[in-house]
Amino acid sequence: MSADGLPVGTLLPKPLSLVSAGGEGVELSSPLVLTHSPDGDFARLASHFRRVLEEATGWDVRTGTAAAGESDELAAVELRRGETGAADGSDSGEGYRLSVRDGRVVVTAPEARGAFYGLQTLRQLFPPETLRRAPIGRDRRLALPAVEITDVPRFSWRGVHLDVCRHFMPKSFVLKLIELISFHKCNSLHLHLTDDQGWRIPIAAYPRLVEVGAWRRESPAGHARERRFDGTPHGGFYSRADLEEIVSFAAERYVRVLPEVEMPGHAVAALAAYPELGNGPGPFEVLTEWGISDHVFNLEEGTVRFCFDVLDEVADIFPSPYVHIGGDECPTTEWKKSTRAAELMAENGFTDERQLQGWFTARVADHLASLGRGVVGWDEIVEGGAPPGAVVMSWRGEGGGVAATAAGHDVVMAPEPWLYFDWAQSDSPLEPLTIRGATPFEKVYGYDPVQSVAPDLAHHVLGSQCQLWTEYVTTPERAEYQYFPRLCALSEVLWSPPGRDVEEFAGRLGRHLERLDAIGVNYRPLSGPTPGQARLWSPPG
Ligand code: TNX
Numbered sequence: 363m364s365a366d367g368l369p370v371g372t373l374l375p376k377p378l379s380l381v382s383a384g385g386e387g388v389e390l391s392s393p394l395v396l397t398h399s400p401d402g403d404f405a406r407l408a409s410h411f412r413r414v415l416e417e418a419t420g421w422d423v424r425t426g427t428a429a430a431g432e433s434d435e436l437a438a439v440e441l442r443r444g445e446t447g448a449a450d451g452s453d454s455g456e457g458y459r460l461s462v463r464d465g466r467v468v469v470t471a472p473e474a475r476g477a478f479y480g481l482q483t484l485r486q487l488f489p490p491e492t493l494r495r496a497p498i499g500r501d502r503r504l505a506l507p508a509v510e511i512t513d514v515p516r517f518s519w520r521g522v523h524l525d526v527c528r529h530f531m532p533k534s535f536v537l538k539l540i541e542l543i544s545f546h547k548c549n550s551l552h553l554h555l556t557d558d559q560g561w562r563i564p565i566a567a568y569p570r571l572v573e574v575g576a577w578r579r580e581s582p583a584g585h586a587r588e589r590r591f592d593g594t595p596h597g598g599f600y601s602r603a604d605l606e607e608i609v610s611f612a613a614e615r616y617v618r619v620l621p622e623v624e625m626p627g628h629a630v631a632a633l634a635a636y637p638e639l640g641n642g643p644g645p646f647e648v649l650t651e652w653g654i655s656d657h658v659f660n661l662e663e664g665t666v667r668f669c670f671d672v673l674d675e676v677a678d679i680f681p682s683p684y685v686h687i688g689g690d691e692c693p694t695t696e697w698k699k700s701t702r703a704a705e706l707m708a709e710n711g712f713t714d715e716r717q718l719q720g721w722f723t724a725r726v727a728d729h730l731a732s733l734g735r736g737v738v739g740w741d742e743i744v745e746g747g748a749p750p751g752a753v754v755m756s757w758r759g760e761g762g763g764v765a766a767t768a769a770g771h772d773v774v775m776a777p778e779p780w781l782y783f784d785w786a787q788s789d790s791p792l793e794p795l796t797i798r799g800a801t802p803f804e805k806v807y808g809y810d811p812v813q814s815v816a817p818d819l820a821h822h823v824l825g826s827q828c829q830l831w832t833e834y835v836t837t838p839e840r841a842e843y844q845y846f847p848r849l850c851a852l853s854e855v856l857w858s859p860p861g862r863d864v865e866e867f868a869g870r871l872g873r874h875l876e877r878l879d880a881i882g883v884n885y886r887p888l889s890g891p892t893p894g895q896a897r898l899w900s901p902p903g
Contacts, residue, residue: 366371370509372873373486374850375547375857378448383463383508388468390438391503392421397428399443403474408441410614418488419504420497427458437466439484441477444470448514456549457514460484462506475616479547483511486877493880512626517811519774520856521550521620521827522849524841527557527631528652529830530576530598537611539845542883544615546853551612552620552686552827558630558657559651562599563623565675568668570635572599573845578648585795586652586833591823605679611681613681620738621680625669626722627692633657639665651877652833656695661702661718670729677733684753687726690740694717720746738774741766757782757829760814767822776827780809781852783844792891793841794899795834803866803871807851828852839884839898846878846885847871 370380382655394415398408408425411881415423446457458471458480461895469480485508491498493792520545524531540551555563561575601609612619629639632648637644641660649655652749658798659665676685694715697703703718710721719742727749738753741762746769748754755774758761763773779785786796787803806828813819828849835841850871854862868888884895 370487370507372870373483373511374870374874376870377483377511377513378859379512381510383461383510385463386465386505387508388438388462388465388467389503390506392419392423392500392542394421394423394439394869396425396439396441397437398425398441399441400427404441404443404477405482406614407474407477410478411439411441414481414485417495418492418497419502420500422500439467440469440480441474442468442470443472443474443477445472446470446476446512446514448512454515454518456518457512458483460509460511460513462487463508467506470597478544478616479513479515479836480511482545483513485545489874490880493877499897506646515547515857516859517823517856519550519825519827520548520853521552521774521776521825522548523552523554523776523827524846525554525557525830525832526562527554527560529581529836530562530596531561531832531838531841532598533600533604533608535841536608538838539841540608540612540617540624541810542845542849542881544617545881546678546849547857548853549616550618550620550827552622553608554622554624554629554831556623556688557628557666558655559601559652560597560648561631561635563589563605563621563676563679564599565604565672567675568636569672571632574635575631575648578650580650582650582833584651585665589651591650602679607682608879609664618682619680620682620684620686622688622738623672623676623678624688624690625726626661626719628655629690630655630657632659634760636668639668641700642700654691654693656693658692658696660700661697661706661722666722667726669726673726673729674733677730677735684736684738684877685730686738686755687723687730688740689719689723689743690757692742693716716746720748722746723752724749744769744771750761753824755827763823764814764817767819770822772822772824774813774824774827775811776829780806781826781828782831783828783848784833784835787844787848787886788890791889792896794840794891796836796844797831801848803848803851806848806869807855807862807864809852809855810860811855825856826852829889842884843886843891843895846883847875848887850874858866 398404412423446459453824455473456476458476460480461468469477471477561571576599580591580593581596583592633640633646634648697715723743730737741756744766754766754771755776757776760777766773785798785801786793789800811826812823
């Protein structure tokens with residue numbers, strides 16, 4: 363192990379095994395030949411990496427198949443399909459072996475997505491300046507240490523969530539975030555697309571969802587409890603072409619985009635567009651406050667149909683194997699007074715209105731199944747009886763997730779307070795306004811997704827995800843500040859084998875932040891916000 367010699371000692375997330383290979387290292391320079399196994403996935407990966415290298419260096423990079431023997435002698439980097447040789451055979455397809463020795467870089471992986479992670483590690487062996495937008499120059503050479511790395515992720519669900527409803531985030535930021543997610547070897551972006559305060563995805567059959575539902579009159583100024591308002595309209599939505607671009611940009615980087623469309627609660631933006639979906643009397647206005655609304659979808663057949671139509675289009679845009687239907691914070695106040703709800707209670711022999719949400723979730727899950735998709739919901743869906751096969755995201759601590767594993771569900775652990783990145787990173791008055799107090803990166807690093815689950819049920823824990831709700835996160839710069847460096851800590855929790863030393867991690871993180879500097883990420887420095895950052899959010903004067 364050579365943890366001290368840079369840059370191998372700065373890899374983040376830390377690989378499963380790393381040995382100094384002895385012998386000579388590798389010096390890469392232009393022109394560079396990059397060969398790959400002949401199949402399509404490896405060919406696509408090779409052209410992706412060619413572009414990455416060209417942008418980083420300005421070099422002349424050529425690709426060709428290794429099998430054809432084209433320029434094999436010259437090949438400085440080879441992407442090879444093969445077993446990683448990970449000791450316990452635990453490679454699920456995302457593992458890789460990276461060998462840097464005797465003049466050649468060889469990435470071996472059973473699948474192209476594994477090789478992709480090998481290339482992310484290789485990028486971290488390059489100096490941080492290669493991550494800047496400007497190429498380092500044609501004549502520059504890159505010296506790499508001789509090293510052998512074998513690496514396999516610990517969890518298969520390595521997720522990042524972004525709420526684009528409370529504050530709309532431009533497509534450019536979503537793409538940058540995907541780049542950062544994949545650079546940290548995470549593989550899922552959960553896009554929260556609809557909520558009380560904004561509907562951000564166009565649905566062709568229901569144009570008013572974005573015409574009306576994407577815009578609100580004003581937003582809270584200061585913390586919600588102050589009940590002050592800014593008097594400034596806010597809104598926005600993605601076009602279908604934007605969403606398709608996001609999906610394919612993500613796919614190229616082995617990131618799945620999980621779309622979330624909230625139902626039956628958190629639906630006021632949809633009710634503002636189509637009041638007949640509500641429990642009356644309307645009209646409704648896209649909410650200008652944060653919190654939980656009593657106004658939810660009604661349970662009429664026409665409304666269920668509307669939800670199916672929306673899900674059809676969502677499934678059409680997003681190839682994700684799952685669709686997230688929300689399901690959190692759905693008060694039953696209005697259903698208690700509804701005739702349709704009373705009829706359904708009688709027909710089904712329900713004794714509690716909560717069971718109506720179970721009925722609704724089951725209808726929606728059946729429909730998604732007919733589209734070949736699974737359903738994901740927040741842990742409230744367990745209370746109404748979650749349909750078999752539903753994946754549960756545990757957010758109100760870990761209890762919902764633990765109960766769900768006992769009921770046989772797969773679970774993504776996404777709990778407050780460890781993984782709520784809308785919470786502050788310290789108690790300092792220099793921090794920006796946040797919903798609640800402090801979750802520093804050390805606390806994230808100390809989290810373990812299976813810490814509360816019985817060992818015989820731990821296989822139900824697919825992994826974890828951080829949440830960025832954006833009530834108080836108004837811009838991409840603010841979002842980057844909330845994510846980083848906590849996302850770095852989470853990536854290691856999810857990728858690297860257990861056995862954490864937070865001091866050692868903090869040292870490595872310090873070096874990793876040089877990479878984030880080069881990429882241009884507005885992260886929170888380990889010592890607290892810079893005066894420039896604090897100026898971003900403190901009131902003038
Ligand atoms: C709870 S987490 C919510 C969100 C809020 C968040 C603020 C969840 C499923 N629901 O609607 O934005 O708290 O932290």
